[in-house]
Amino acid sequence: MENKTNIRISALATGALLAGAIGNNANATESFDLLGTGGELRSEILSNINPISFIDNRNMELKCGEGKCGEKSKAEEKGQSKADESKAGEQKCGKKASQADRDAARKEALEREEKKAQDKKEKESKAGEHKCGEGKCGN
Amino acid sequence: MEQTDVLKQNTSSIQGALARYCREGAAIDLPGITPGRLEHYRRLVLNVVHGILSEAYPIAARCLGSSKWGELVEQFFANHKCHNPQVWLMARELLDFIEETAYHEAKGLPFLPDLLLMEWTEIEVHSMPDNTTPPSTPCPDSQLLSTHLVFNPHYKLLHLSYPVHRIHLDDFEPKPGNFFLLVFREEKSGKVQFVSLSPYFATLLDTVLQSEGIDVLGAKNALVEAGIHAPKSIHEPQLVYFLKSLQDKQFIFGKVA
Numbered sequence: 001m002e003n004k005t006n007i008r009i010s011a012l013a014t015g016a017l018l019a020g021a022i023g024n025n026a027n028a029t030e031s032f033d034l035l036g037t038g039g040e041l042r043s044e045i046l047s048n049i050n051p052i053s054f055i056d057n058r059n060m061e062l063k064c065g066e067g068k069c070g071e072k073s074k075a076e077e078k079g080q081s082k083a084d085e086s087k088a089g090e091q092k093c094g095k096k097a098s099q100a101d102r103d104a105a106r107k108e109a110l111e112r113e114e115k116k117a118q119d120k121k122e123k124e125s126k127a128g129e130h131k132c133g134e135g136k137c138g139n
Numbered sequence: 140m141e142q143t144d145v146l147k148q149n150t151s152s153i154q155g156a157l158a159r160y161c162r163e164g165a166a167i168d169l170p171g172i173t174p175g176r177l178e179h180y181r182r183l184v185l186n187v188v189h190g191i192l193s194e195a196y197p198i199a200a201r202c203l204g205s206s207k208w209g210e211l212v213e214q215f216f217a218n219h220k221c222h223n224p225q226v227w228l229m230a231r232e233l234l235d236f237i238e239e240t241a242y243h244e245a246k247g248l249p250f251l252p253d254l255l256l257m258e259w260t261e262i263e264v265h266s267m268p269d270n271t272t273p274p275s276t277p278c279p280d281s282q283l284l285s286t287h288l289v290f291n292p293h294y295k296l297l298h299l300s301y302p303v304h305r306i307h308l309d310d311f312e313p314k315p316g317n318f319f320l321l322v323f324r325e326e327k328s329g330k331v332q333f334v335s336l337s338p339y340f341a342t343l344l345d346t347v348l349q350s351e352g353i354d355v356l357g358a359k360n361a362l363v364e365a366g367i368h369a370p371k372s373i374h375e376p377q378l379v380y381f382l383k384s385l386q387d388k389q390f391i392f393g394k395v396a
Contacts (some may be wrong), residue, residue: 005352010345012298012319012338013367032340032381034388035304035333037325038261045198048307 161185163217188216188229195230196258199251202306211242227262234259250301250313257303260295260322261331267293267324275393282394283382284356284375288347289392294323296336296345304335323390332388339372340381355382 035041146154153169160167160177161184169177189212193200200208211233219236221229234255237243243251275289297320304320305311319341321334336344346358353361355378362368385391 005357006350007353007357007361008346008349009361009365009367010342010349012296012345013342013362013365031337032384033335034384035320035335038265038331038333041304041333042198045304045307046201049198049201 199254253299253301254303264322264324264331274396276396278394285354286394291323291390
């Protein structure tokens with residue numbers, strides 16, 4: 001049986017610009033990069049995205065499951081910034097913590113763990129594989 | 140049948156005015172409305188549109204910030220006549236709207252169409268109808284260059300002007316160039332994989348995929364003869380490693396059984 005051969009040069013390569021780019025450009029041959037699944041790439045971009053000049057950072061902060069829309073975040077309610085939050089049980093040097101302080105610190109640590117788990121779950125569901133068109137939307 | 144054939148003229152015009160208000164937000168006066176309630180219709184409809192587009196384009200939404208993203212969504216909804224009744228396809232129409240109106244140029248966001256295209260392609264590839272391929276067996280490394288390979292049919296090869304897959308990196312610059320992304324759907328899991336390709340690999344792969352009855356070595360030689368690739372632009376071990384990686388990732392299923 002005769003094998004049929006029909007060579008079609010890539011349309012990507014036919015543009016003069018691109019042909020120039022491939023010709024003697026070392027970078028043109030350099031490599032390939034396995035970027036991962038859509039969910040992985042999206043997670044990486046969303047968690048590392050850098051502010052570009054047009055980005056308003058005040059608009060980028062997401063609440064990640066903290067209360068209803070329009071509700072103040074816990075940190076805002078306490079009147080402290082995120083950077084101000086101290087670790088559980090942290091005290092000033094030399095100050096002895098009372099039982100009440102220790103209980104409060106323990107409770108705060110538990111709450112933080114819960115919140116972290118919730119945030120992680122939220123992040124996974126948002127940054128996962130589910131995009132419009134893959135689920136019920138548009139049925 | 141025209142809508143006016145089954146509706147009273149008055150009903151039709153009221154419905155039209157209400158729909159226009161929901162899209163554009165310009166104040167209207169309709170008979171029988173309760174003051175202060177009409178705006179909730181627009182709010183609810185816009186919420187649905189906003190939700191669909193933000194879910195389809197989470198990276199673009201984050202990049203633009205809620206204010207600029209909201210402005211884009213509102214402009215799109217007010218000025219673009221969506222053609223498809225399936226709401227998830229509205230996301231594709233946002234890309235059409237941006238290209239038709241050159242919104243990205245007016246707003247100084249030259250890479251926006253590429254960013255939306257990258258995000259949309261994931262949905263498109265994921266939703267592609269199933270295609271069958273000839274039976275195949277794994278191809279040994281030594282035969283990858285000279286065997287007719289069976290490729291995953293669920294893919295798109297994107298030619299981008301901006302490296303939007305690197306938008307989160309410090310060295311990202313919105314300068315135009317030639318960037319290629321291979322986007323394909325894993326056969327078993329249905330997950331969509333992204334692979335960034337150099338122009339060399341992109342043109343070679345595309346030539347193999349577009350041609351019939353050709354192996355990778357044949358495509359490589361054809362590109363050299365056409366003057367597109369330099370004769371010794373790549374070493375064969377590099378090429379084999381590239382093909383092996385694609386076989387590991389299930390873009391290459393193997394050789395014909």
